[in-house]
Amino acid sequence: MEIIKNKCIGCGACLNSCSFNAIEIIEGKAIFNDNCTLCGLCISVCPENAIVRNDKKQTKDFSDYSGIYVFVEKEKNVVKEVSYQLVSKAKILAKSSDDFVTSIIINPTEAEISKLSSAGSDKVIKVKANLPKENLLANAQVLFDIVKVYKPNILLIGATPDGRSLAPRVAAKLKTGLTADCTMLSIDNDLLVQTRPAYGGNIMAEIICPNHRPQMATVRPNTFKIEKYDLKSEIISINYEKTFNTGIRVLDTLYEENKSDLEHAEIIVGAGRGISNKETLELVFEFAELLNASVSASRPLVDASWLGYERQVGQTGKTVSPKIYIACGISGAIQHMAGVSGAETIIAINNDPNANIFKYADYSLVGDVANVLKTMINKLSSRKD
Amino acid sequence: MHLIKKFTTKDISLLKDESRMIGEAESVAFPSSTKEVLEIMKEETLPITIQGNRTGLAGGAVPLGGLVLNLLKMDKILSLNDLLVSCQAGVLLSSLTNFLDSKNLLLPPDPTETSASIGGMVACNASGARTLRYGPIRPWVKFLKVVLANGEVLELTRGKHFARGSAFTLITNEGSKIKGELPQIKMPNVKNAAGYFIRPNMDLIDLFIGSEGTLGVITEVKLRVLPKPKKISAVTCFFESETEALDYVTEVRKSEVNPAALEYFDENALELLRNERMKNPAFTNLQELPLNYYSAVYTEIHADSLTEQNKLLKLIANYIISNNGNTLHTWLAVNNTDLEQLRYFRHATPEIVNLTIDKQRKIYPKLTKLGTDMAVPDDYLHQVMELYHSDLREAGLQYVIFGHIGDNHLHVNIIPRNDAEYNLGKALYLDWAKQIVAWGGTVSAEHGIGKFKREFFALMYDKKTIAKMKQLKTIFDPKHRLNLGNLFLEGDN
């Protein structure tokens, strides 16, 4: 990174943006000192555009790398939704760059293959392998071996907990770059532009990987929609027979218990004072069940013993950081908000348009909680059928 | 008239505060400016109860009929100049603290309840853990804008309006002269929030600070703040006996350590925290308590450099050791994250007491927490602790003692298990108040009198003095419309 001397007016805006005390103003000009980590936060701050990044250009020839590949993740023998979402997104990217989409899936069923086709997969690499169960390191090895042979230009993996454990292992084997937890993808001149949140989502960064292949990214689930294509994928069958010792063994796995566990929950439905009767509280639970979410409460409901203290969220209860927090009838007192400040997205439903919660909410719905929940429950349960 | 609305069920939470007393009201208003408060004052003929965020523990914001004047919409921070910050009365302490934090500034007294409103804090002369070093909020208040019951505005700047002996004159913005006499009273020489602050030749701004909204509506406040100390750190240490802890406190508070805060946890408080941590998932984030210790003291220090901080920490270590404590069993916090944890431990204590009482209340709905707020002069610290423990043990009551030990200001929280115990506790409370007043202490060091502690107030001042204070209210509020029931019982002249 560089400060263009004759553009810098010494205003100091960059100083304030730096977490590392890495910029000093000397004789009216900003200069970087040794603390600089090249994070680039100061670039967008400079009113004179005097800070520039010396961007690396693509210098190597990668003509033997092609295609957008998606590694398909399975859990409990079911393909994760995110994998289909990635295939569909890959198809959109491929269309824009005149490329093709390939899914890599281990021990698939016919139904899974046809769903990958309809999601937009031009080819499916069907790997037949006898691997130790739930062993991410074994999966990483298989994926590495396939990538070595097929040379993808781009490799996408779902940013699920397992995906985020496997992907860096593969990237390190391949000695290539990996961008975590992307929320936007586009293609610019054969380069994948990967946008991801950093600093707890307060800042978005656009990242490229110009001189290494494949360009790898993990992508957050539910960022892209599953499309429908009328496609018959070309099937490439591989019999994977290599055996190896991974150094780990999964002794047992439990799936159900985390639902009541607020601190690890991805979706939390919060019930507050606006839940004026027990019938509505029942609706909250029904709604949460359909979303596979946990139920929390604000203090008034716990004080009234409608819900146990283990569900209380706020200054005097738990601190939670779900991806989605749905506040039902919660007024939004700051004591409560202190407990949910880590939530990525806050959706508020309240009948009082002046409720404090709406100051914090990303999405605000003014309305009767019971009616909204009833409608949602109807819609959700009809979709499940 | 649009400012005043009929009181409906959706306003029901405005009928109570943290005292859990429940009042009644006919109408409600949420003004957003001094001008709107003026309009309401002129319009309304019913009694008016002023509210901030209702965090008071003495029922001061609980309405006894009439209009609820809730100031939470007056939530603007107005200006910051040369360490003076101006804000509207409804600004919450947490918002102000966040704002000051970003400017590397500090409001020194640091009240515990961060969701309190600034207006409420001034009206009750709030204090906090750091009052030990920096005093209550009183000296930090430099300017007040007050709407009087007659619909006129009084602006008071510290250092500008003094009483002459006991005579005083104030002129409103509208030009009215308010003349009166200050009664002669003897205030206790300890941290105090019981009744009016009155002294001959006093700065008249002090009359309004701590007046619990009985003289006028505080709508705007200017506070002096300080640059943040470079290093804030704290140690929680443990002792095998309470005497050792008290000796430590007595030594360290007058030493060059000059602690910003000294907080105490007695044996029962520690036991309660220990148990709750084990069985209640909400408190698993508490530190593990070392075994075989029966009292704990939190000491916070403010230093201008790392060298000074380390020097003070060494001094603290020496005081711990010389009082038979063990520096291996200490919790040290030298950064904000760790400080937060020590504060969380402190705040968990009253929270757990409240939880325990809430459980009891399901069986005995009449029960409330019996929490004392009394302070004694330095010389009586050991004695007052002995008084509390021996009375409570003899009565067989369940209780914890914790709080601002540096100011000899401990909260005794009695957890009654039935109505009989509740009454027993109440009687003890009254006995102690008498003794503490005799020792030159106060019946309320920080929570104020409100509607809950009038009985204790009557122990501190004789009937005549209270009647004179009431006359003082009459000068500013002739029809006694403001904050009815705070400090004085109406019709009791």
Next chain:
Amino acid sequence: MNILVCIKAVPASTKVNLDEVTNTLIRTGIENVINPFDSYALDLALRLKEKYQGRVDVLSMGIPETEQILHHAYSLGVDKVTLLTDRALAGADTLATSYSLASTIKTLGQIDLVLCGKQSTDGDTAQVGPEIAEMLNYPHSTYITDILLAEDKSHLVVKRRTSEKSQTILIDLPAVLTVVKGMHIPKLPTLEKYLGTLDKKVDKITSLDLSLDTSRIGLLGSPTQVVNVFTPNQAKRKKMILGSLDEQAEKLLEILKFPKGESNGNY
């Protein structure tokens, strides 16, 4: 057992304040601390040491200014703190960081277990742990909440807990584990340890000391590169869900599916 904990100094708050007047970022005045996830890793290591003896060392890569934050580890009971620092390392992405750390670890003597926090709160990538493991050719596991059994130096039984499941895993040593918050809140330092370790030094080493491959470190050795940084417009993101009850419910369903707004959707 000899345990090495990799830690990173991060800003205590991920909050980004905007200057109301100039609409620019303000990040000054934010204290730097040990990455909270790394604190869990460190605490887990120190609890193991209490139980099974051995030593706990700390390794960090960062700017010289972080020395004081790393020194804090001594007051928690760490035996030795090493800081890998020099200008050539600046701008490293996860791969270059992992290479630098893994190469350093190889020089630190006998290590049975490497612990990392699940991720850092500033970068949020969760990649450095698994990448170090690959470069050391150790097995790894992520989202670890507890170590159940550490009877001998050949393997561990660990508890893994994600938002989807909890697992018990047997892992051979040496290994790399990335740690999330478990049953315990990390212990605070003691006054005794703090005062007793004031004179201890953080061991500072440079890439030259280790003769690292310069084409694999710092900005130069980083395959990925940030080309643009921007703050999502908060005001724009705040949305009212309007319409009839049915329309509101439909929109809500869409939001639940794509809380961050689908890139080609309308939210």
